[in-house]
Amino acid sequence: MNPSSPQLLKFVGRQPVMAASPPLAPTAPRVAEPAPRSRAGRFTVLVLEGEYRLTGAVLFCLSRQPGLRVHLLTRDARSPYRFSSYVRATHAAPAGLPDAGLAAYAAEVALATGAEVLLPVDVPGMRFAIAQRPALETALRVLPLPTAAYYEIAADKGLLAAFMQYHRIPAPDTIVDIQTNLAAKLARFRFPVLLKPIDGAGGHGIVKYASAETLLAAVAALPASSRYIVQNCVPGYDIDCNVLYHNGRLVAHSIQKGLVPTAGEYAPTEAIEFVRNDAVLAVVDRLMRALHWNGVAHLDLRYDTRDHQIKVIEINTRFWLTVVGSALAARVNFPALACLVAAGRPVAPAPYALGRYIPFASFWKLRYGQRERRPGDIRFDLRDTSVRAFLSDPLTKLYRFFTDKD
Structure with a gap:
């Protein structure tokens, strides 16, 4: 099965295609010569800062690995983690640097510090590393990551539901396209059901409905640009x-x-x-x-x-x-x-x-x-x-x- 085929992606729409990033901003610092790589038994990791609590959790875990040294790559010059006892040094990219520029800056930091691995911690960081992998891998290795198409399927509740239906993976009964003939689809559904935002996290935005009438009214009131799925409740x-x-x-x-x-x-x-x-x-x-x-x-x-x-x-x-x-x-x-x-x-x-x-x-x-x-x-x-x-x-x-x- 082609994971990026229109037959699968049509259910919820595709992510917008990003234009090619402009070249590296001239303000980005240059590094004269690379630092030596880590000796056997020791190595250096460049952590790409993400959501605050996730970054803290990952840094704590890395601090427990003997011989592992951490440098932090961030877009925020005021990052609280510049004070972290787990971080050897913080490298703040110049303000406004596009993704291609950040990848080039990360490669320069890796050469200067001897970092062997780039470790993103959250979804934006993972997407950045997947998209910029060729540029990043000129200087260091990247956390193991799937292809962009499979990553987007896994990250999107609607795409994932359709993918699991196709592969017969056990999952809740799901209506991916709620804009077309929803009343007819609900006739075959067991209630109560959940209305879930496709990009929600932590349970936010999920609402339970006990009847088709109340659910249909709620769906009709949703903004046209919103993206939701309907799933039956699993006792x-x-x-x-x-x-x-x-x-x-x-x-x-x-x-x-x-x-x-x-x-x-x-x-x-x-x-x-x-x-x-x-x-x-x-x-x-x-x-x-x-x-x-x-x-x-x-x-x-x-x-x-x-x-x-x-x-x-x-x-x-x-x-x-x-x-x-x-x-x-x-x-x-x-x-x-x-x-x-x-x-x-x-x-x-x-x-x-x-x-x-x-x-x-x-x-x-x-x-x-x-x-x-x-x-x-x-x-x-x-x-x-x-x-x-x-x-x-x-x-x-x-x-x-x-x-x-x-």
């Missing part, structure tokens, strides 16, 4: 899978279940337990092989209690916030492993550990917050938390606290 429980693939081969994974209800009905839980589940891994591997996946991903899945089947809900095509939990509790350090794979270093296969994880802030609220304790509540202790990550990098957190205008 059961959430179970997620974290993976690292390299050229179609599974390098590492961990499987986690939520332990504490969230404030929002569709928001992800942060308190998790790492478990083993062969059925989850089998479904995930089928999908990721169909996508010819390369790199990291976090898959949201749900066990359907009606047909006793694991179903894929969506894919987070980036690092995830509980990556710290994977490193601490499951002892699978995905950012560090991705760097080792990209650098061509050996990675020994090892099973992940079982255990619990809760961010320290969530632990504090659960232990000392106002909510009354209920029978059956799970009790956590400091060994289950990210207290080390929470207390680390205090200057970064203080700077953001005093300067954040959000």
Whole structure:
């Protein structure tokens, strides 16, 4: 199947084609001569800064890898991570530099610092690295990444639903095109259903509807430019899978279940337990092989209690916030492993550990917050938390606290 074929992409429309970027801005600094590459057992990584919390999670994980040195590449000269104890130096690209210019600047930084790997942390960073890979790879290697077409399928809920229907991957029943004959399509649907924004994250924007009439009225009121899908609700429980693939081969994974209800009905839980589940891994591997996946991903899945089947809900095509939990509790350090794979270093296969994880802030609220304790509540202790990550990098957190205008 051609992943970029109109037959697949027509359901939700394609991403706009970007014009060729202008040449490198003349203000970009030049580097006279390259720094030596890292000695055996040690290497340097250039982290492309992304969303604040994801960047912090990835930097903490990298700090736990012996011999790994981190330089930060950022578009923001005022980045709070210029104060990070995990970062050797921060390299701020000149303001207004287009993507092609940023790629050239990254190559220059790599030559100056001896960086071997570029590590983006979020979706914009991954898209940048995929688009600019030829220019970047003149100076350093890039985190394993799939082709642009497969990445966009995985990142788009509508494209992914159509792709899974085509490949018969277990997933919720989904209406991808809600603008055409929706009433007729809903006649074959079980209610309640969810109306989901295609580009939503963290459960934001998802609304449940108990009847076709209320759903049709809501869809009719949507702006013409909005992009949504309709999925039936899957009774059961959430179970997620974290993976690292390299050229179609599974390098590492961990499987986690939520332990504490969230404030929002569709928001992800942060308190998790790492478990083993062969059925989850089998479904995930089928999908990721169909996508010819390369790199990291976090898959949201749900066990359907009606047909006793694991179903894929969506894919987070980036690092995830509980990556710290994977490193601490499951002892699978995905950012560090991705760097080792990209650098061509050996990675020994090892099973992940079982255990619990809760961010320290969530632990504090659960232990000392106002909510009354209920029978059956799970009790956590400091060994289950990210207290080390929470207390680390205090200057970064203080700077953001005093300067954040959000």
